Amino acid sequence: MLRSRTIREGSVGLLALIGIALFGAVALWLRGINFSEKSYQIVAQFPNVNGIQVGDSVRYRGLKVGKITDIIPGTNGVDVIMEISSSDLLIPKNALIQASSSGLIGETFVAIIPQNELPEQAQATTPLSQNCDSSLIICNNDRLEGQPGITLDDLMPLMYQMSSLYSDPRFFDNINTAVQNTSMAASEATQLSRELSVLAKDLRGQLNTFSNTANAITKVADNSSEQIAATAEQYQRTANQISELTTSVNQLITQNRSNLVATLDNIKITSDRLQNLTVQIDKSLGNTNTEQLVQNLETLTANAAAASANLKDISATFSNPNNLVTLQQTLDSARVTFVNAQKITSDLEQITGDPAFVNNVKNLINGLGNLVSSTEQLEQQVQTTQILEPVQQQLSLRSDNDNFNLTEKSLKLESKNKNSLSAKEINYHLNSSANFPIPELNKQPKP
Structure with a gap:
């Protein structure tokens, strides 16, 4: 009996330990703690966090790469401590760190936007190494200046100004005047389009007349060229006949030269x-x-x-x-x-x-x-x-x-x-x- 009781109590204690271990693992997983990869921290100083809270995500080129672990308010600003999950991620030194939100009432996050590409010599180091060059990449515990993004608090004054502008009667009067002017311009444009249509018809008729005239001129030119060619051919024939006649006269004179001499x-x-x-x-x-x-x-x-x-x-x-x-x-x-x-x-x-x-x-x-x-x-x-x-x-x-x-x-x-x-x-x-x-x-x- 004693042995069975001991086994039962041991089983209960083992189950309790397993449950505690599972609960701790789930808690660590929910907190984003990963023991397989080494992480490093970045400190960004913002003049205004605009609703940034601990646990908000950190995004690099739109992809989540870490989270905010702590927010420390200070005299000249607020220090936001960000944890980058993987030490293999190299971030250029001149990257822009900006607090943003996914919508007017969406979650807030910190966006890291690189401004240039890393050279090959900077890719040989890691942010956790002792030889990390802070002039090329962001190393562990480096401090950077953060820029606040546009939040709902920034949009409220703009919305107030817009509501004040829309509530002004002169604005609607101006809109009505603009609409009337647009209507008059549209009617004038319609009249102009009609006149342009009539002008296009007249131009089409003139073009037809010009086309007929051009065709007639072309026909006359063709006939003239044919007549000129025929005249040239006749002149050529006449020249050939004159040449033949001249040759015949020369031959006749040559043949009858003796007779002419005898007659003389x-x-x-x-x-x-x-x-x-x-x-x-x-x-x-x-x-x-x-x-x-x-x-x-x-x-x-x-x-x-x-x-x-x-x-x-x-x-x-x-x-x-x-x-x-x-x-x-x-x-x-x-x-x-x-x-x-x-x-x-x-x-x-x-x-x-x-x-x-x-x-x-x-x-x-x-x-x-x-x-x-x-x-x-x-x-x-x-x-x-x-x-x-x-x-x-x-x-x-x-x-x-x-x-x-x-x-x-x-x-x-x-x-x-x-x-x-x-x-x-x-x-x-x-x-x-x-x-x-x-x-x-x-x-x-x-x-």
């Missing part, structure tokens, strides 16, 4: 002969009976006038259209008859073979041929008459000309040398004088 030589020879003939005529005229020559010339002129009258009558007769038509019809009929006669002759010769009949037909054909030749001679005479009529007019116009007198003198000289000239030679000289006028010679005065 012949003209020179003819001029020399005419000059010699003129000299001989001048010598002969000195020994010529001028009165007899004048009488012969008057007789020749009278005969020429009578011949021209007869030629005029003949030309008038042959120039009659009816006679010409009759002659033409006669010639056509004669030609047709001649052709038919030849066909008949060939047919009859093939059919009959009679030599006497063939001879008679040949005689008939010869007679028709003579008739055709007579009509052809008649046509030639008509043409000759038409040619002689302007010649006769030229002779009548040149009767008082010195060239004609010179020709008559030359005829008289030849009549004296040859005693007489035939009618053909006289006509030849007259035609020569009419067609090729001789330069005027020096006249000798009558004796």
Whole structure:
């Protein structure tokens, strides 16, 4: 019995110890005490804590890294002792320590905001080491200046000022005036937008007009360019033709150069002969009976006038259209008859073979041929008459000309040398004088 009682009492005591140990562990855990990691402390002096209490959190870059372990009020400020849970956290020396809150009525905390990055040489030490450089990092028990944040106490004066401003009637009057001005500005902006819309329509119409004008100008420019190109092509063709013509003329001149030289030589020879003939005529005229020559010339002129009258009558007769038509019809009929006669002759010769009949037909054909030749001679005479009529007019116009007198003198000289000239030679000289006028010679005065 005694042994069992001892076991029961020992069990109760053991359970009590276990409970106390668990309670202490929970209490330490709730206080944030961690025996596995070493922590260090920082002392920050604030002019006003603004509701900071022991146990509030300490945040580094927004993350909780420690807590406030004690708040010690002083004459010149309040010392807030902060415990950083891990000694591995290195905080730059110029970090900003500020008291903040998560809202108007939220919890307060101390925020540590670094201002720059640590160099590599500062990362080799820890805040708890004896060689900790306070100029680079925050070491254990370093004192820093804290800055109070904006709290509800700071916002109350601002809220009071805002309430006073909003309760002032002039503020609402100003707001009403601003609203009215805004409404007027909006109406004017609406009117301006309408005017801008009308202006945009007008500009669109003007742009369409400009576009049409530009298109028309473009078309005109295209047509002009095409016409200019066509004109240039025509000019090129004309230039090529002129070049070809120049080449042809040069070739023609080159080919006919010998003929031109021969013609010029012949003209020179003819001029020399005419000059010699003129000299001989001048010598002969000195020994010529001028009165007899004048009488012969008057007789020749009278005969020429009578011949021209007869030629005029003949030309008038042959120039009659009816006679010409009759002659033409006669010639056509004669030609047709001649052709038919030849066909008949060939047919009859093939059919009959009679030599006497063939001879008679040949005689008939010869007679028709003579008739055709007579009509052809008649046509030639008509043409000759038409040619002689302007010649006769030229002779009548040149009767008082010195060239004609010179020709008559030359005829008289030849009549004296040859005693007489035939009618053909006289006509030849007259035609020569009419067609090729001789330069005027020096006249000798009558004796």
